[in-house]
Amino acid sequence: LVQYRLLRGLIRKNICKMQIKLIPREDGVAEWAMIELQGTLNSNGMFAGQRIGDLKWENKKALLHVGHHILEGIEVKLQNPLIVLAQDAENQGTAQIAAVIRKKVQFRTRPMPIKNT
Numbered sequence: 001l002v003q004y005r006l007l008r009g010l011i012r013k014n015i016c017k018m019q020i021k022l023i024p025r026e027d028g029v030a031e032w033a034m035i036e037l038q039g040t041l042n043s044n045g046m047f048a049g050q051r052i053g054d055l056k057w058e059n060k061k062a063l064l065h066v067g068h069h070i071l072e073g074i075e076v077k078l079q080n081p082l083i084v085l086a087q088d089a090e091n092q093g094t095a096q097i098a099a100v101i102r103k104k105v106q107f108r109t110r111p112m113p114i115k116n117t
Contacts, residue, residue, distance in 0.1 A: 029097050029098075029099060029100050030100075033075075033101065033103050033104060033105055034101050034104040034105070035055075035105050035107070036104050036106045037107050053065050055105070060074075060075075061073070061074060062074065062105045064107060066111070068113060068114050069111035069113055070111065070114055071107040073107035073109075074105070074106055075104075075105055077103050078101065078103060078104060081100055081102045082100070083097055084098040
């Protein structure tokens, strides 16, 4: 059994902290990264299954092309890892670890418009 302290340091003082024993999936645990954007993404429909943009790396900087804009960001290691849980459909009281998030790509600056030449 692996013990994780959930959202340690991220939980506000007025909410109690708890420790939960979690059992990883048999096929291992996926490693995900979180993307942090400033502002709002607008869509005509639902975001589920839609492609938001293209993410690429140049000289340790992340470049995200969204529509006619480009955002520049950096990779940041999270102080406390986050766990993504998937509820078990067969057993109502349990959840499986879907992924662990240890880093995020942070976009702090305003998007730059892409000019057509």
